[in-house]
Amino acid sequence: MVLLGLLVVIMVRFHYSLFKSVPMILTVGAVVLLGVVLGALYFSQRAADESDSAVNAGRLNIRVLRLLSSAQDAEIGQRGYLLTGDERYLEPFTKSSVSIPAEITALTPALRDIGIPQAAIDELRGMFTQKLAEMQKTIDLKTSGDAAGALALVKSDVGINLMDAIRDRIAAIQQNGATNAALHISALRASTTSLSTIIAVSAGLLVLLAGGAMRLTYNHTRQIEAAQDQLSLANETLEETVVARTQSLQRANNELQTYAYIVSHDLRAPLVNIMGFTEELDRASRVFRKYLERTHADPNDHDGKAAIEAVETDIPEALGFIRSSMKRMDNLINQILVMARAGNRELHRDRVRLGDIVAETLSTLRHRLDEGETTVEVVGVLPEVQSDRLAIQQIVSNLLDNAIKYVDPSRAGRITVRGRRHGLLATLEISDNGRGIAEGDQERIFELFRRSGRQDRPGDGVGLAHVRALARRLGGDVKVRSTLGEGTTFEVAIAADLARAKKEETA
The missing domain is CATH 3.30.565.10 (Histidine kinase-like ATPase, C-terminal domain)
Structure with a gap:
């Protein structure tokens, strides 16, 4: 944004000299395009990072919910065993006794990343440990034949209180995760807005450059017409030479008019994405390259050197950067569309x-x-x-x-x-x-x-x-x-x- 702002100031300050020089237009165009590419890459990366963070926050909430689900499954299995004495009911409890501590350990870095204090994590770990121990004790009592003791422990509300405390802690963590996800989504929207602003400002700058090119084209056309008038008054002995030169000038005039038509058509067309501007600038670059070849731009002249470097180096490099970035984005979008269409496509037997x-x-x-x-x-x-x-x-x-x-x-x-x-x-x-x-x-x-x-x-x-x-x-x-x-x-x-x-x- 700062780079684009500086460009606006420079262009307003030097607009008179800008529209008198094709090399200057090419140089400024290359700088504008480079600014667009850098800004687009920066905010695209920021948007991707914030999107990943928001998705990770959602995944974290799901994993935290699975912890609670595992504890509930273990409790269901425990009560099934207490009621029936069938050890098959103990399978969920046995799995949860192993998976819950391991999952809490695995979740600890992610929980700390979203601002959950280590003390709160340790407290949650302790709650699960106490709950698993309480369930294990009732199972041991039942296994040893003391069904009454197991039932008394269940009725003591120790397990219920622990589960309530676990649910409260899980709910707090989920609320924290939701807040964290909302912050990342807000940052994602801000990055997207900045990217749109860059594109809009860049479009305006490119329109201004195109206007200068059209003005220069018009001036050149008038000069060519004046040259044709002078040639028509030349000696009849030079008629063939005059005709040949006129034809050459007419071809140049047609090329300039074609370029002006392309530029004006582009100005009227909707500016739907960066690639539209890239293709237009590429086409314009080829026209200017031909123009420089015909006019034999002096590489020792400052403007001529700037024009040659812009046409031969700066613009191709900038076009390569933006095309590769847009190609990657296009590939990702196409792949996601393929998956979406595959999910909606009717299957045939x-x-x-x-x-x-x-x-x-x-x-x-x-x-x-x-x-x-x-x-x-x-x-x-x-x-x-x-x-x-x-x-x-x-x-x-x-x-x-x-x-x-x-x-x-x-x-x-x-x-x-x-x-x-x-x-x-x-x-x-x-x-x-x-x-x-x-x-x-x-x-x-x-x-x-x-x-x-x-x-x-x-x-x-x-x-x-x-x-x-x-x-x-x-x-x-x-x-x-x-x-x-x-x-x-x-x-x-x-x-x-x-x-x-x-x-x-x-x-």
């Missing part, structure tokens, strides 16, 4: 041979397989299913593409495909001997925009999230088994008969 789908996909990837000397083995006959062909093609394509992308360059790539039918499900396994995935990342890779390992391969962290969403829509799920440095296996299970699976879901 087709007869699908998984072997045919794998073969078709491998044929499209043959060049990359040969290039990386990667071999693929399909073990046995892959099953046939009644499911949505397009969704299965997208799942197989994503998984095979990942297997090829993350081969280990230290050894020959090897991909193995297996499939089987079991009960109402059909399973497809795709294994590779590539880099592998760290244990801590094996679940996170299915989250949107999350990737693991070295970020030296192209990707947006969307493919596996898309695969899981599709697999679940097809009545199944996807799992991963991996050892870092050895390889990875993705196991996709889908309903063997999609129509039957849907019927059972609605029954």
